[in-house]
Amino acid sequence: MPSNLNPLGALPARFRRQRVLIVGCGDVGLRVARQLPPRLKVIALTSSAERLPALRRDRITPLLGNLDDAATLRRLAGLATRVVHLAPPPSHDPNWRDDPRTLALLRALRLRSLPQSLVYGSTSGVYGDCGGERVDETWRLSPNTPRSQRRVHAEGQVRLFGRASATPVHVLRIPGIYATDREGGTPRARLLRGTPVLRREDDVYTSHIHADDLARACLAALWRGKPQRISNVCDDTQLLMGDYFDLAADLYHLPRPPRVGRSTANEQLPLMLLSFMSESRRLDNQRMKKELGLALRYPTVSDGLCGLRS
Structure with missing residues (x-):
């Protein structure tokens, strides 16, 4: 990919041998991998042996491991220079309020040389119902569901890891993800x-982000994100x-x-x-634009649903 088309711009020589680990390499994770320069090594953690050939076809080095089995994660220690964590918390127990998967990942990363940066994909659901107000990253957290409460726990663990290890950590709070080429990605x-x-x-206000713009936000946060920082990631649609x-x-x-x-x-x-339908909020994306320097390719859902790029 030419440097002028790469969301990171031209990378300095010292970055050329970097290894990026993607944990939770689903649709968005694959988009992250495909936007990385070919000279970077991309590693994806997967619990499915059936996915190994497909990941290799995308020039991704697959690594078998399961976030629900800490013993399988030891090989992650010191493996990557940068980490994108997109794996969701477990959902099998509706009363579970913690995210043991994130804890297991962070414990594995602590075993050896630490990554230079870590990006965690959270959810805007951590804000709860805001009565349609415009919400920036300083808004108090009020998660209303076990799903969003688990994300609050994961955010806290990731940020604690960053402070304790001096690893630059950036949390992305993500609303509804859509894309015309994403399974179930349109209405x-x-x-x-x-x-x-x-x-x-x-009715309630909801926010959205195109899957490609979300992948670009992950990369921007991975290289340009301020340490121990949170950014809302959404388009301009209100x-x-x-x-x-x-x-x-x-x-x-x-x-x-x-x-x-x-x-x-x-x-x-x-x-x-x-x-x-029980939560109404309008996310403020100014920090994403100003600090991460992300110019949206799909600034509105109309652009994204039509496949129009800005």
Whole structure:
């Protein structure tokens, strides 16, 4: 990739032999790997032997290991100079409030020479319901679900690791991820099912980020992120959830979804979807732009759903 197209710009010679470890190499992790310069070695932790050939085809060195089995993580010690941690906490126990996977990873990284930087992909759900207010990184945390509470625990452990080891750590708080080439990455399937959205007086604000822009944010934080810092990662869209689905319906030439009141939604919709409809906030992305220097390729969901780049 020519340096003028690389999100990191031209890397100094001292970076050419760097080794980047991606933990949680799903869709976004693969996008991170594909945007790295070929001269960097990319390593991905995977618990699936079936994924090894596909990762190798992407010029990624796979390493078998399981975040739920600490003994398999010892080989990670001193392996990488930089780490991108995108693996989610376990979800099998709805009452679990901690993230043992992140703890296991950090313990393995402490065993030998420490990475030069670590980026952790968290969630904007740690803010909870903010009543539609514009939220920057100083907003108090008020997680309403076990899923977001586990993320708060992981953030705390990652930042503690950074302070204790003097490793530059950067936390990215991520909203809804979308992309036309991402499985389930657009509202099309939900629109085809006719799933209702809330009527305007009950509706909530949501934020979004295109998967490619998120991958670029991970790389920017990996090299340019201030140590022990948090950044919201989102585009410039300011839309109520229902308006987002109306926009997508119009772009796809599909019927707009029906609107229902909150009481009706509580009776008709699954709990996971209702949890997203119970929190309203508009993320502020100025720190991402000013400190990480990230210029969005898809500044609005309209751009991203149409595949238009800025």
